[in-house]
Amino acid sequence: MTIEDVLSIKNLADEEIKKTGDLKSVQALRIKYLGKKGVLTAKINSLGAIPKEDRPEYGRVINETKDYVESLIKQQEEFFKASELENLLKANRIDVTVPGFFIPHGYQHPTSRVLDEIVDVFLSLGFRIEEGPEVESDYYNFEALNFPKDHPARDMQDTFYVTDDVVLRTHTSPVQVRVMEKNKPPLRVIAPGKVYRCDADVSHTPMFQQIEGFMVDEHISMSDLKGVLEIFAHAVFGASTPVRFRPSFFPFTEPSAEVDIGCVICGGTGCRVCKNSGWVEILGAGMINPRVFEMVGYDPELYTGFAFGMGVES
Secondary structure, three states, rough: OOHHHHHHHHHHHHHHHHOOOHHHHHHHHHHHOOOOOOHHHHHHHHHHHOHHHHHHHHHHHHHHHHHHHHHHHHHHHHHHHHHHHHHHHHOOOOOOOOOOOOOOOOOOOOOHHHHHHHHHHHOOOOOOOOOOOEEEEHHHOOOHOOOOOOOOOHHOOOOOEEEEEEEOOOOOHHHHHHHHHHOOOOOOEEEEEEEEEHHHHHEEOOEEEEEEEEEEEOOOHHHHHHHHHHHHHHHHHHHOOOEEEEEEEEOOOOEEEEEEEEEEOOEEEEEEEOOOEEEEEEEEEEEEEEHHHHHHOOOOOOOEEEEEEEEEOO
């Protein structure tokens, strides 16, 4: 091996590297000249065969050639990488002058719209909103509302039990008990939220939205209940909508009533919606049972109140 052999390798490498057209070909030349079995690597490994006095000069020329080839290859690699990046950016360029695509916006769910409308009516009457847990204890869901254990009244509300003493609440009325336990009258509260029952037919679902409402103070009477609910019905269904109260039964109110409105579909003449009766039931209500007041520590001789509950989807 002579110095001329090394310089010829340098010139050949220079020519080949400068003729490369892409990154892949440059990387192939890196392997050819600088790899473990590369041309220059072989020359370095053969230094042992050079006479001792000539090795420094040969070593210097080989190392300079290696550094030159490595620098040239690195330069070409950076050039092609930059070129590829530029082409990629051009190919994926966003033309900000092109008109954008129309993305339709969503709308509030009808149930949520009705719920908000109902809540707004009662807020305008001075009620405040309270919430409670959806997974409720048997005590708050039943016992404190005058549903004793094993009493037939519980059959009115088939229930999803988590344990023997924990249920998915069947109404938002437990909020009434929780609020009264922590607050003294006067109270005007509504409690909207999800409730769960084992109903499954064309007019019921196992989960639905309900709004509980109640008012407690001294001298609250059935006439107050009727006045508030008539204001609500006229605000939601129209000022000319007739309202009637029918006697009913709920363990936590006494007396109790079902509240109907004249059918807004047929105007009272009879249709499928009102089952040809001319009336549609919208909620249940009544005067809070004194037993409920006793459970929360209120004096039933001093305080009276009313409560109502309605399903939003129905």
